[in-house]
Amino acid sequence: MRTQAPLLAPIFRSDGQARLLSALLLTGEELSVTDLANRAGLAYPTTHREVARLVDAGILSERRVGRTKLVRANGESPLVNPLREILTIATGPVVILAAEFARIDRIESAFLYGSFAARMLGDAGPAPHDIDIMVLGEPDVDAVYDVCARIEAAVHRPVNPTILTPKEFAATSGFLDNVRRGPAVAVIGELPWR
Incomplete structure (x- = not known):
């Protein structure tokens, strides 16, 4: 099934291609x-078809280990670093926040909400000016804010964390009701109300 171009970076063929490239270019992993x-x-x-296209274009490289095909970013391609920069801004918040928050103890779940999450999910609208993230648990607050400040510099948008315990998140309030009803993209764990 062909997906539409992602609203946050419509220069990619599809949302799937952007996610695939993000998984490789933003992590530096070989998968x-x-x-x-x-x-x-x-x-x-x-994935197999898209990898073949990207290998043919020289953006990805592949090698075989037994019957397994491993792929990674082609470090010799002049396109990889510019693509990495675009992906960092367009899709990077989920990948980068997930990696950084995984290192902080006592985060039970985290998710994007608001306009950035809406564009990631394909909801039309203007380009988001910031990134809203809800962090549930009892993490070191300074560590969460430090991560958000570092990521803010990388993605060129303010990253606004809201940190609540699961009990606080379960409470009824206009703001939280809107968050639960609105678009959300899981970063760590599952969305707690779905």
Whole structure:
């Protein structure tokens, strides 16, 4: 199934291609096609076709280990670093926040909400000016704010964390009701109300 171009970076062929490239270019990992398909949330045949296109274009490189095909960013391609910069801004917040928050103890879940999450999910609208993230748990607050400040510099948008315990998040309030009803993209764990 062909997906539409992502609203945050419509220069990519599809949202799937942007997710696939993000999984490789933003992490620096080498993944099997199966693992890449899982990480990008794509069907294996779609991932296989897209990888072949990107290898042919010289953006990805591949090698075989037994019957497994491993792919990674082609460090010799002059396109990789500019693509990495675009992806950092367009899709990077989820990938980068997930990696950084995984190092902070006592985060039960985290998710993007608001306009950035809406554009990631394909809802039309103006380009988001900031990134709103809800962090549930009892983490070191300074560590969360430090991560957000570092990521803000990388993605060229303010990253606004809201830190609540799960009990606080379960409370009824206009703001929280709007967050639960609105678009959300999981960063760590599952969305707690779905």
